[in-house]
Amino acid sequence: MKFWVISMDAFRSIEWTDGKLRLLDQRQLPIKTTYRDYISYIEVASAIRSMVVRGAPAIGVTAAFGLALAAQQSEALTLAAFLADLQAAGEHLMAARPTAVNLSWAVSHLLALAADDVAQKTVALEGLDESASEVSEGEAIARLKQTLLSEAQALHQADIEICQQLGTHAQALIPDAATVIHHCNTGALAAVDYGTAIGIIRVAHEQGKQIHAFLDETRPRLQGASLSAYEMQAFGIPHTVIVDGASGYVMRTRKIDACLVGCDRVAANGDVANKIGTYNLAVVARAHNVPFYVACPTSTLDMTLASGDEIEIEERAATEITHVKGQQITPDGTPVFNPAFDITPAEYVNAIVTEKGIVYPPYQENLEKLMR
Ligand code: MRU
Numbered sequence: 001m002k003f004w005v006i007s008m009d010a011f012r013s014i015e016w017t018d019g020k021l022r023l024l025d026q027r028q029l030p031i032k033t034t035y036r037d038y039i040s041y042i043e044v045a046s047a048i049r050s051m052v053v054r055g056a057p058a059i060g061v062t063a064a065f066g067l068a069l070a071a072q073q074s075e076a077l078t079l080a081a082f083l084a085d086l087q088a089a090g091e092h093l094m095a096a097r098p099t100a101v102n103l104s105w106a107v108s109h110l111l112a113l114a115a116d117d118v119a120q121k122t123v124a125l126e127g128l129d130e131s132a133s134e135v136s137e138g139e140a141i142a143r144l145k146q147t148l149l150s151e152a153q154a155l156h157q158a159d160i161e162i163c164q165q166l167g168t169h170a171q172a173l174i175p176d177a178a179t180v181i182h183h184c185n186t187g188a189l190a191a192v193d194y195g196t197a198i199g200i201i202r203v204a205h206e207q208g209k210q211i212h213a214f215l216d217e218t219r220p221r222l223q224g225a226s227l228s229a230y231e232m233q234a235f236g237i238p239h240t241v242i243v244d245g246a247s248g249y250v251m252r253t254r255k256i257d258a259c260l261v262g263c264d265r266v267a268a269n270g271d272v273a274n275k276i277g278t279y280n281l282a283v284v285a286r287a288h289n290v291p292f293y294v295a296c297p298t299s300t301l302d303m304t305l306a307s308g309d310e311i312e313i314e315e316r317a318a319t320e321i322t323h324v325k326g327q328q329i330t331p332d333g334t335p336v337f338n339p340a341f342d343i344t345p346a347e348y349v350n351a352i353v354t355e356k357g358i359v360y361p362p363y364q365e366n367l368e369k370l371m372r
Pocket of ligand 1: 054057183191195196
């Protein structure tokens with residue numbers, strides 16, 4: 001499979017450069033292209049929380065670099081103290097945003113790697129006298145710092161390949177001429193490159209399919225209008241932005257071949273957490289017999305949760321709803337409820353596309369098989 005390289009250099013979401021983590025500030029797109037550099041894990045957690053970087057795969061990779069930075073920052077002289085510093089940093093990073101499991105997946109992956117390494121080194125150090133052991137612990141910590149950075153870089157690279165594989169598998173579901181509806185932003189900005197649902201659209205376009213995407217604007221943060229439209233324009237993919245409430249009308253009045261969305265966490269029974277409004281889209285899609293496809297890397301599957309009811313849903317500031325571009329739009333004191341995600345029950349999902357292939361219902365059984 002050949003992938004046309006359309007330069008993403010103009011807006012690479014996450015980069016490790018000169019010993020720093022560089023993030024594209026997505027809050028300012030499409031008006032301004034601003035990169036911010038990070039050298040501490042506290043700053044990285046704050047960038048995730050304030051949505052400088054967002055999208056499940058992107059925040060997973062960012063958190064991995066956050067932990068690598070925590071390792072560099074640690075002044076611990078013993079392996080046990082080093083591990084304790086990493087644990088504390090990991091907890092801080094994982095608390096930044098609760099719904100996307102990719103964040104805790106990436107942090108746990110790096111912490112497990114460090115814990116294994118420390119366990120092995122500790123055995124090797126037993127029997128050395130105190131001063132020899134101190135020198136060796138110092139060397140072991142220095143090596144582990146490098147290992148954690150290399151692993152974060154490997155996750156960064158792997159994310160691109162995973163999204164390309166996912167996009168390629170999904171082509172079995174996309175006709176040669178297709179019109180789709182997409183929610184939120186799931187593209188190169190939400191990952192390292194390509195992305196999930198938008199990755200599918202991009203691969204279809206690269207393969208010469210006549211694909212047109214209706215992009216839900218995605219209130220309240222407008223990831224569809226600002227970010228997805230920005231990406232579509234950059235890649236020359238035909239698209240039209242609609243308000244979220246227009247998707248039913250569009251399905252009723254046009255031939256829509258599929259709804260494509262990404263996701264932040266999938267429970268073992270196939271229930272899907274994704275950007276608020278996804279559930280509405282899925283119900284309307286079912287009412288119009290439009291297939292509803294969810295795309296995610298396997299790191300988004302959370303087989304520890306029996307159903308979507310167990311997924312923690314992030315609630316964000318009321319000002320995301322009461323204000324638009326700093327301008328208040330609701331009466332003073334208006335009560336607001338602002339869940340950032342919702343749960344789409346598995347029964348509305350026609351297929352889940354991953355880098356390992358397409359999963360169909362019954363999800364409980366088939367997701368388990370996929371993960372084995
Ligand atoms: O709040 P956001 O912008 O981080 O939400 C993003 C989404 O809901 C995406 O659909 C999801 O993370 C998948 S991104 C490939």
